[in-house]
Amino acid sequence: MAYDYDLVIVGAGVGGHGAALHAVDCGLKTAIIEAADMGGTCVNRGCIPSKALLAASGRVRELQNAHHLKSLGIEVGGVAFDRAAIANHAQAIVTKQREGLIGSMKRLGVEIIHGRARVAGSQKLIISTPEGEKTITAEDIILAPGSIPFVPPGVQTDGKTVFTSDDAIKLESLPPWVAIVGSGYIGLEFSDVYTALGCEVTMIEGLDQLMPGFDPDIAKLAQRILITPRDIETKVGVFAAKVTPGSPVTIELIDAKTKELVEVLEVDACLVAAGRVPFAKELGLETVNVELDRGFIPVNDQMQVLSEGQPVPHLWAIGDATGKMMLAHAASAQGVIAIENMCGRKREIDYRSIPAAAFTHPEISFVGMTEPQAKELGKKEGFEVAVVRTYFKGNAKALAEAESEGIAKIVYRKDTGEVLGTHIIGMHAADLIQEAANAIAKRESVRSLAFLVHTHPTLSEILDEAYKRAAVHS
Template sequence: MAETAYDVVIIGSGPGGYVAAVRAGQLGLKTAIVEREALGGICLNWGCIPTKALLRSAEIYQTLHRLDEFGLKAENIGFDAQAIVKRSRKVATQLSNGVRFLMKKNKVDVIEGTGKLADVGRVSVDGKDGRRELQARNIILATGARARTLPGIEPDGKLVWTYREAMVPPAMPKSLLVIGSGAIGIEFASFYRAFGVEVTVVEVMDRILPVEDAEISDFAAKAFRKQGMKILTSAKVEKLEKAADSVTATIALKDGKTETLTVERVISAVGITGNVEDLGLAEAGVKVEKGHVVANEWLETGVKGIYAIGDLVGAPWLAHKAMHEGVLAVERIVGQKGLHPLDRSKIPGCTYSTPQIASVGLTEAQAKEGGREIKVGRFPFRGNGKAIALGEPEGFVKTVFDAHTGELLGAHMVGAEVTELIQGYTVARTLESTEADLMQSIFPHPTLSEMMHESVLDAFGRALHI
């Protein structure tokens, strides 16, 4: 028998789902959220947050080995892998509990179990106490995604890992193969390399971080190689042969040759696919293409009253994109005026490796391919006083402008703390700022953000410190 009638039922409590629930509660909608595992979804429990805790440990460990540069001394520097993992899990638990508090604060009912579309305006939930049905005037699908697998390199949880196993290693392996050099692959490669693991990264494209500007990718690759990381591009792992406690990979190289590599563990980071199974999508008439739910610019699926958000609807697979979509879907439901559909060119991307990488908008190549006449500015970390004082002089900021209108088309960064800096350019793009607006803005001194100003100035031949 159907139970409580809701204005909105959300299936999935990741960043998109729980933020949608919060916004729905704020707007006075009677709301329920259905979650089969832990509140916060993959991001809070097995993705964005715990990986950043791991990477923070790696960053501190690397800094400890540079103490002489800062006039400091320490002896017997070491690490405890289990303690590093324990801290990461503690951070994840704290934030998951925080989501539960937000649900209570906003009067959102949390339904534990596996949800699926049952009928028009109904969601069925299989929980520990059996099956129940919820009436829903509107349904938001926010079931996220999972690691994609390729034939022959399927993860087994022991020798071949996904991100889940990579986040909770019982001990540091001596050697590691990372398949895929997107943000997930590079972050894990950076983490393990910081603790002395022999890391090899294999990327099928002709450069690592292929969605980034080519100059940023090249700089990052050089930095990673300097740290001792081995990187193979235009290469493909053809097969994996498992032994008792090692894996031998056969790798096809760009020159047509092959090589074999034996490592203790492998991380598969070859992309993700939406969690579209067992949701009742086909029966409800919700369209699925290439492993993701099809939704329009308003997150509508084409079936009245059913919306889809986040990783479930495809790239870019980013938590902040999902959060924005969650708010947009709810405000669309209530008919709020003044809404704008999501502009993916205004979504920043961040990779929390060492060095960090961040970007928003078009790369230089994309701007040229689009027929734009452009002006490009660059400014190195070595020209910035704060970067030198921090002992972080490696990196640069790059900006791409329309030569005629002064529109900021894209911004790209590599170096310390650039994942925090990129939001300045994101706001500039949202406000449709021109080069004149950015040039006339006063940036505080001494800060890393001054490089953002200098890069803008450089694009128009006015840089002051190079």
């Protein structure tokens, strides 16, 4: 049978884009379908604009820190900033990235189709466009529909006084007092931006501790560095049961366990950063007997879509909608894995070696298992877990920069020395983590890593010291 394309990708986010590029390298005639903006969440409403806001607000924070600058022998006068100009900077980066993404696909001959697609049976898609519906066929289909912000029941958004990260990224205002619902990556990063630019923040977390997804040691230190010294009030163990837009915004807080009303807050604005949910409905998956799993598209580690546990021929899914790791680079990696498998080269995704970062000041990064997760695995498989910590305050480069707050923590097997996880908070943590991610990908031991040579004086020596310290005790 002749198909219109070798491969059609539904969704032009970072995952879909990465898959398209690799597909072209593998000689596949490829099309990509996008219903909204090319580049998806990451380019338009996530990674890219948020890093631009963090870069600008971080400079403001640094220049306003007279004590820190004085320790370097520097004195500055008053620091001023233009909110609109910072917002425009972020939007300019978005436009540049989006145009670059579109340009790269056009140069490689990837056909871009604007419309909303749904599966219409094996190897067939129906695309709804402003001009009407059309059907196309492909030997293989990759679904990369992405995710959207989660708005809990009882929360009303108006995009102005109560909003998600999709609106916060525009930085249309700097409310004097902002409540942030959630203390994950998004909540932490926006608390960094808002406090640097003079806002007061109240952070609301439903679980008993802030930053529940992070390693406990890192979460504890992050609170001391990123929360306590700043104009941030925290409320844990409470849910924002009802949030009503207006002036002021009212937030009814209930106890997470008893569900009793604890307090009613009145603030100027509320950012809902309670996570993200898959955008996987209305994809027509029922036509190939696929049921969503808690809203996510079920896949195996080769990225094949599953129906009752078995792969659906020629149908693949990647990115946030699979629910594996909601990270742009994870989606891109999944895309490459899917292409490799459809080309007959069996590969499986290794989630343990995919790093993550929060681009706060200082940054937080991690890869692999937290200490509790590693101990749970050790208990199951019969090995002991060991931990080693090294400190930025002992690193020459960090001292030269007068940025000595932070630690690196390595979690490893005591018997083999295999690195199971690495967690860093400190200057350039997001860059430092890649070395550890590569080590975990190769299942390296601290005993061999201890003999690697690191440039002096650099921050990378924090990991060098940790490897050496761990090797002595393993």
